[in-house]
Amino acid sequence: MRLILQRVLKAMIKTGPDIVTSIDRGLVVMVSFLKGDSKADAEWMALKALRVRLWNCAKGDKRWDTNLMQNKYEVLIVPQPLFLVEGSPEDVPMAVSYTHLTLPTTPYV
Numbered sequence: 001m002r003l004i005l006q007r008v009l010k011a012m013i014k015t016g017p018d019i020v021t022s023i024d025r026g027l028v029v030m031v032s033f034l035k036g037d038s039k040a041d042a043e044w045m046a047l048k049a050l051r052v053r054l055w056n057c058a059k060g061d062k063r064w065d066t067n068l069m070q071n072k073y074e075v076l077i078v079p080q081p082l083f084l085v086e087g088s089p090e091d092v093p094m095a096v097s098y099t100h101l102t103l104p105t106t107p108y109v
Contacts (some may be wrong), residue, residue, distance in 0.1 A: 001037045002031040003045055004080075011074075011076050026074035027054070032081055045095055 005027055012022035029049050033042070044099040050068050068075065 001034060001041055001045055003034045003049055005049060005052065005054070006030070006092065008076075013076070013078065015085035021076065025071075025075045027068050028076045028078060030078045030080045031080070 007026075008023070008028050009025050010023070011026075011028045013020040027049065031045075053064050053067050055066045055068075055071055055073075056063050
């Protein structure tokens with residue numbers, strides 16, 4: 001399993017001209033799972049992403065002091081099945097299928 005975190009002021013997922021979902025200030029989490037990753041692994045990674053200190057405190061005197069939940073920012077989760085695959089997309093025997101995945105229609109806060 002691998003996560004890539006990106007702080008954003010605004011982010012969205014579009015399909016053609018349609019916006020599927022969007023967030024304002026927060027975190028885009030691009031995630032890739034492999035077969036064998038457990039629910040416990042996913043929960044641990046999710047908590048790690050929510051708790052990582054990526055923002056300055058409100059006063060601005062301490063850098064990298066607050067996390068997503070303390071700031072009440074939003075999260076946009078984007079599945080990326082090929083993060084962990086080496087070679088071409090045809091070589092994806094270990095990647096989890098995302099065909100059954102449904103993206104949330106509202107951002108997480």
